[in-house]
Amino acid sequence: MVTLSRQRHAAVFRAIADPTRREILGMLRRHPRSVGEIAANFGTSRPAISKHLRTLRAAGLIATTRQGTARICALNAEPLRAVRDWITAYEAFWADTLHSLKRHVEDKP
Numbered sequence: 001m002v003t004l005s006r007q008r009h010a011a012v013f014r015a016i017a018d019p020t021r022r023e024i025l026g027m028l029r030r031h032p033r034s035v036g037e038i039a040a041n042f043g044t045s046r047p048a049i050s051k052h053l054r055t056l057r058a059a060g061l062i063a064t065t066r067q068g069t070a071r072i073c074a075l076n077a078e079p080l081r082a083v084r085d086w087i088t089a090y091e092a093f094w095a096d097t098l099h100s101l102k103r104h105v106e107d108k109p
Contacts, residue, residue, distance in 0.1 A: 008060065009082040015059035016083065020044070021052050028062060028075035035064075035071045 015021055024038055039049040053073060056062045060079045064071050 008079065009086075011059040012061065012079045012082050015055050015061055016080075018052065018055075020049075021056055024049075024052060024056065024073075025061060025075060028073060029077075032072050032074035034067075035073060038073060 016025070020042065023041075027033060027038060027041065035046075035050065035053065038053070039046045042049055053062065053064070057064060061076055062073045063076050064073050066072070
């Protein structure tokens with residue numbers, strides 16, 4: 001049985017798998033933006049950008065609020081901790097591999 005936590009983590013990984021969505025997150029890292037401002041930065045249709053935003057919102061990576069007629073999107077980086085935690089689990093492996101390579105190179109005559 002898949003736990004709710006695992007489902008949320010999977011949604012985050014699916015959301016950041018797309019380069020357009022990663023670019024949107026990068027834009028929002030600087031400051032919140034309206035949907036129109038976000039869409040203006042891409043050569044795709046506004047409905048396509050809206051679909052990306054829905055995916056990011058479903059993963060909990062962005063929050064939207066209304067300001068008049070505009071929808072403002074803001075980054076919520078908290079779910080990205082799942083990505084950091086997953087990568088951290090491999091740091092020991094990478095460190096061991098690099099140390100092994102260093103020993104191998106240094107042992108060469």
